Amino acid sequence: MIANRGEIALRINRACQELGVATVAIYSEADRESLHVRQADEAFCVGPGPAGRSYLNIPNIISTALVTGCDAVHPGYGFLAENARFAEICSDHGLTFIGPKPSVIALMGDKATAKRILSEAGVATTPGSDVLASIEEAYEAARSIGYPLLLKATAGGGGRGMRVVREPGDLPRAYAGATAEAEASFKDGRVYLERLIRAPRHIEVQVLADEFGNIVHLGERDCSVQKPAHQKIIEETPAPHLPARARSALHEMALAAARYVGYTNAGTLEFLVSGDDAYFMEMNTRIQVEHPVTEMVYNIDLVKEQIRIASGEPLGYVQRDLVVRGHAIECRINAEDARSNFAPAAGTVSKVVFPGGPGIRVDTHLYAGATIPPYYDSMLAKVVAFGDTREVAIARMERALRETLIEGVNTTIDICLEILESREFRDGRYDIEFIPNRILANGEAASISPRSLR
Amino acid sequence: MTQRAYVGIGSNLGDRLANLDRAFDALARLGRIRAASSLYRTRPWGKRDQPWFLNAVVSIETKLNARSLLDGLRQAEDELGRERGERWAARTIDLDLLLYDDLEITTPDLRLPHPHLHERAFVLVPLAELDKRFEVMRDALPPSERAGVVRVERESVIGMSEELSALRERLTALARFLEESDVVRVRVERAQDEIELSVRARPAITQSAAGVPAAPASRVDTIKADLVGIFHASRPAAVEGDVLDGDRELGYIEALGIRTPVHSLGAGRLLSVVTADGSPVEYGQPLFLLARGR
Numbered sequence: 001m002i003a004n005r006g007e008i009a010l011r012i013n014r015a016c017q018e019l020g021v022a023t024v025a026i027y028s029e030a031d032r033e034s035l036h037v038r039q040a041d042e043a044f045c046v047g048p049g050p051a052g053r054s055y056l057n058i059p060n061i062i063s064t065a066l067v068t069g070c071d072a073v074h075p076g077y078g079f080l081a082e083n084a085r086f087a088e089i090c091s092d093h094g095l096t097f098i099g100p101k102p103s104v105i106a107l108m109g110d111k112a113t114a115k116r117i118l119s120e121a122g123v124a125t126t127p128g129s130d131v132l133a134s135i136e137e138a139y140e141a142a143r144s145i146g147y148p149l150l151l152k153a154t155a156g157g158g159g160r161g162m163r164v165v166r167e168p169g170d171l172p173r174a175y176a177g178a179t180a181e182a183e184a185s186f187k188d189g190r191v192y193l194e195r196l197i198r199a200p201r202h203i204e205v206q207v208l209a210d211e212f213g214n215i216v217h218l219g220e221r222d223c224s225v226q227k228p229a230h231q232k233i234i235e236e237t238p239a240p241h242l243p244a245r246a247r248s249a250l251h252e253m254a255l256a257a258a259r260y261v262g263y264t265n266a267g268t269l270e271f272l273v274s275g276d277d278a279y280f281m282e283m284n285t286r287i288q289v290e291h292p293v294t295e296m297v298y299n300i301d302l303v304k305e306q307i308r309i310a311s312g313e314p315l316g317y318v319q320r321d322l323v324v325r326g327h328a329i330e331c332r333i334n335a336e337d338a339r340s341n342f343a344p345a346a347g348t349v350s351k352v353v354f355p356g357g358p359g360i361r362v363d364t365h366l367y368a369g370a371t372i373p374p375y376y377d378s379m380l381a382k383v384v385a386f387g388d389t390r391e392v393a394i395a396r397m398e399r400a401l402r403e404t405l406i407e408g409v410n411t412t413i414d415i416c417l418e419i420l421e422s423r424e425f426r427d428g429r430y431d432i433e434f435i436p437n438r439i440l441a442n443g444e445a446a447s448i449s450p451r452s453l454r
Numbered sequence: 455m456t457q458r459a460y461v462g463i464g465s466n467l468g469d470r471l472a473n474l475d476r477a478f479d480a481l482a483r484l485g486r487i488r489a490a491s492s493l494y495r496t497r498p499w500g501k502r503d504q505p506w507f508l509n510a511v512v513s514i515e516t517k518l519n520a521r522s523l524l525d526g527l528r529q530a531e532d533e534l535g536r537e538r539g540e541r542w543a544a545r546t547i548d549l550d551l552l553l554y555d556d557l558e559i560t561t562p563d564l565r566l567p568h569p570h571l572h573e574r575a576f577v578l579v580p581l582a583e584l585d586k587r588f589e590v591m592r593d594a595l596p597p598s599e600r601a602g603v604v605r606v607e608r609e610s611v612i613g614m615s616e617e618l619s620a621l622r623e624r625l626t627a628l629a630r631f632l633e634e635s636d637v638v639r640v641r642v643e644r645a646q647d648e649i650e651l652s653v654r655a656r657p658a659i660t661q662s663a664a665g666v667p668a669a670p671a672s673r674v675d676t677i678k679a680d681l682v683g684i685f686h687a688s689r690p691a692a693v694e695g696d697v698l699d700g701d702r703e704l705g706y707i708e709a710l711g712i713r714t715p716v717h718s719l720g721a722g723r724l725l726s727v728v729t730a731d732g733s734p735v736e737y738g739q740p741l742f743l744l745a746r747g748r
Contacts, residue, residue, distance in 0.1 A: 029738060044736040046682055060737060063682040063709040067734040093710075 001026065001065045001095075002040065004076030005055060007365045007382065008287075009036035012074045015303035024068045026061055028054030030373035035365045042068055049375045055079045058086055065095050072096035072310055074303075078377070081286040082109055098310040100264050100285050107261060108283040112154040112192035118280055121260035123253045126272060126279035128194035135175050141193045142171060148196040151175060153182030153189075160185045162230075164196060197279065199431040200272040202226065203239050204284075205254035206294050208305055209263045210315045217251045218294050218302075219324055224432045225419060233412065233435070234419060235290035236329040237297055240390060240428025242273075250278055257283065266291075266306050289332070289382070292363060296328035296386040327390040329397050331416040333364075335378040335409040347372055349380075351407040355400035359386040359393070372409060380406060390428065394420055456515045458488070459523060460584070462550040462568070462577050463510050466498065468673075470508040473534065473547045476674055478512070480530035481549075484523060485516030491580035497602030499574055508606070511552065511580040520554040524564055527551055533725060533745070534674065552577060575599040674725060677716065677742040679735040683709030685716070687731040692742075696724040704742055707735060722746045 001024045002012045009025060013036055016023045025040035030049035037043045044064040047054030054060075056079060065073055073095050075081040081099070084106035090097040099105065108114045115125040129141035131154050142149055142165065151174050153161030161182035163174035175191070183189035201224045209215040222239035223232045239247070254269040257280065268288050270281045291302050300322075309315070335347070348371045354362045364381030372380070383404065385397035401417050424430040424438070461481060465473040474493070481487060491511045498504040516523055527549040534547040552568045559566045571577050575595050582592040592600075679685065687705040692698070698718050706713040722744035729741045 044682055044734075045738050047737050054737075059710055060682040064736070066710070067682065067684060 001061075001068070001070040001073045002036065002076070003055070003061055003073050004079055004081075005031050005034065005036065005365075005376065007363050007379065008076040008289075009034075010039065010365050011363060012076060012303055013039050015301060015307060018301075019304060019307060021307065024064065024070055026055070026064055028373075028375070030054075030375055033370065035367060035370075044068070049373055051079065051375055055376075058089060062089060062093055062095070065090075066093060070095060072098055072307070074098040074306070075286065077286050077289060082284070084109060096310050098265065098306050100267065101262075104261055104263060105285045108267075108285050110154050111152065111156065111282050112190075114283060115280065118257045118260065118283075121256050123257050123260075123280045124278060126194045126197065126281060129192050131190045131192050132175075135172065138171055138175055138191075138193060139168065142168065145193060145195050150194045150196045151178045151191050152194055153178060153186060154192055155186035155188035155190065156182055161191070165193075197272045197274045199433050200224075200274040201239070201431050202232075202270065202281075203242070203250060203273050203278070204268050204270040204288075205250055206288075206291070206302075207254050207258045207263065207267050207269065208302070208309070208315065209258055209265065209267075210309045211264050211312060212314050214315045214318070215255055215258050215263065216315065216317070216319050216322060217254050218298050218300065218322060220247065220250055221290055221293055223290065224430055224434060225425070226432050226435060228436050230432070232290065232332065233334075234329065234331050234416060234425075235293055236327065236390075236393075237293045238324065238327065246273070246276065246278065253278070253280065265309050266302055289379075290330050292361060292382060292384045293328035293330045296361065296384060297324050297326055298322055299325070326386055326388045327393040328384060328386045329390075329393045330382055330384045331397060331401065331420075332379055332412070333381045333383060333404070333406070333416070334412045335372055335380050336412055347409040349406055349408040351405060353403065353405035354381070355383065355403035357396075357399070359396045360384070360400045361386070366406070380409075380411060394426065456485070456517055457519075457555045459485070459514050459516055459520075459554045460552040460581060461512050461514060461527065462548075462552050462581075463512060464496075464507045464548040464550075464576065465546060466505045466507040467546045472673075474508060474510060476534055477530065477547050477549060480534065481512055481514055484518060484526040484530075485514040487512055487514050489513040489584050491583040493606040494576060494580055495604045495606055496576035499576060499602075507576065509576045509580060509603075511577065511584060513584050520551070520557055520559065520566060521564060523554065524551050535745075550577070552581065573599075575603045579603045579605075673746045675719070675722065675744045675746055676728075676740045677704065677718065677744060679707055679716070679729075679737060679739045679741055681707055681709055681714060682736055683707040683714075683734070685729050685731070685733050685735045685741060686713075687727070691731065692724050692727070694724055694726055698722055698724065698744075705731070716741060718742070718744060720746065 002009045003026060005027065013023050013025070023040040025037050025043040026046045027034055027037045027043060028047055028049050029045060031037065046060040046064060047057045073090050075098070080086040082105055084102040087097040087099060087102040087105055107117065112131045115128065116130060119125045127145050129145065132138045132141065147165065147167055149165040151163045151165055161178050163178045165171055165174045178191045179189040182191060201222060203220050203222050205220045206218040207215060208218060219237055220239050221235050221237045223235045225234035226232050250271055257269055258267065266287050268284045270284065272279045272281050287302060287306060295302055349366055349368065352366055352368045354364065361384040362381055366380050383397065383400050385393045385400055387393035387396055398417065398420055401413055404413055419425050424434055463474055463477045478487065494509045496507045496509045498507060518526060531547055531549050550568055551566065552571055554566050557566050572591055578588055578592040578595060579600070582588040685705060685707050688703055692704050698721050700721050702718045703715050704718055706715045724742060725745050726743040728743060729735060729739060735741070
């Protein structure tokens, strides 16, 4: 059963079809006409539009799996993908959860504890505190770590529940704000402190592990091109201008961490890289949105691997069998208005043309006439470009984005093109402050009118 | 082998839009709906002092022969509560078999094509939308006839003028005041605009906790599953035609070892058992059709 929606549900369905695995899709009333619903072997409505009553409706989701006789559940990303309780409930009902064990999900889901555990494994982590019990503890920790700092939610993600603390005077309001937002977003108001790394790069490492203790890494991805609130727009692999030693250090740390916690299935370790220093930030125990770029350069199907691993198969290959070839870039196309600070836009897509040709892959659930419901994230499509070199990949991506036509909603296609044309991106020298500083500050936000075919 | 038929739908009583929706549902059970025209507000043909109708024409592909299709339409009219020979000759729903392929039949109870087709603007205008062959016939209608057929544009509802909105507020207040009295309907017509208020006699069923609104004189409700599981009918099972004199448990949905009852949410007559005993059901799946009132 595919316990998700949109493009990732389609992605999972495709892997299953190629493996000869039958699929059951779940959908909300708002997604009745969605592509994954039409393409799965069976589909069940699990609730009305709002995610809490549909895609997070554990009873209806489990019930669907049981009623249709499913053997396994793939949670995709977001929604219940990193919900340890859901993973437990699946196994309680005899359903294989495609992902790591519930205890590992819970461990990695507690960010502060994950850092502490992994530093025991010899992984460099951002200097920081454990979970703070009070504002007094916060002051103490802040003093020993050193300002400036970042106050973060331990149950958090997606940039929420975070506050910058530049000096002691900032702490009371930051503490109150972060705990409140964490409580509201994640039902867990616990926070911890981390040194604020200046202008870091966000580089993550993909790992795959089977249930027999075999673990491999599949390279790193540079995800530093991010909107305000730490949301990724463009990702690429390999990370440009990363010294060989730094690169292999990241890979080794990722393997050590995965081994230490007894990791199984697919996962990603996120690091902040500043100069010669790399710090472990958090681990995501799920398949990620940007997985296609890794698939392109390693010529591997990560979702199929997830399913194979979950069904008890060994990896069947070792690290030296995995060879990187070429360069891949992904642009996330969202329904948004770049000028109004990326406010999400709902609507109906009247006309749609997706690019093709050499080295282009598009992962999308969009089709002409599709309505974009207001209840979920605003991602419309992922355009991925592959080339023998980074220059070829960039050129192909630019061509592909110019070929792309999505009418009926405003999209981030133009801002992606602007980024690709920027000197920083072309040189491969950018960090996570790149977009917030440059693009929005000096008002070079791209035109947000619907693009027409040129 | 399927045949293509055109069916005219009309309503000028009650919640006309809802009636048309239910008519579409009923037609979908007689064949496959291939196309539907726009909706039109039309001046009553024949007896003039009635409310304006809401009309449309639907193109349907069916395996039924003409007579069976006609029977199906009559039955649907009955189920949807058409009142025959009533004082104002107003109709909850009117289903006319206009054309059945190119069949020409003249018998006492079935005549095809529909005998009045060529002179009724409220048939020809929507029909010509679906089938270009009738454009000539439509254009041959006298202008006065065509003036009585107004295509329903959504914009006119959204862009309702302030004056009209204010008028509507006042009349809504009036309707509430009149709710206590015997007045059954108030209609205000003004050129191309129309405000229709229906103040009905006190309904037989009160608003239920599930939010099913108070029923008008006659209406079809769908009881739907609100969770995923296996549906089990109660023992003894309710069957089509059963009259329920109050809220009654019709079955339950079993999920994760828990049985959640399914209720009729009030009195009514069971029109249809949509889902069989022992079937898996999804959220929103129709289980029963109930006719409320009368």
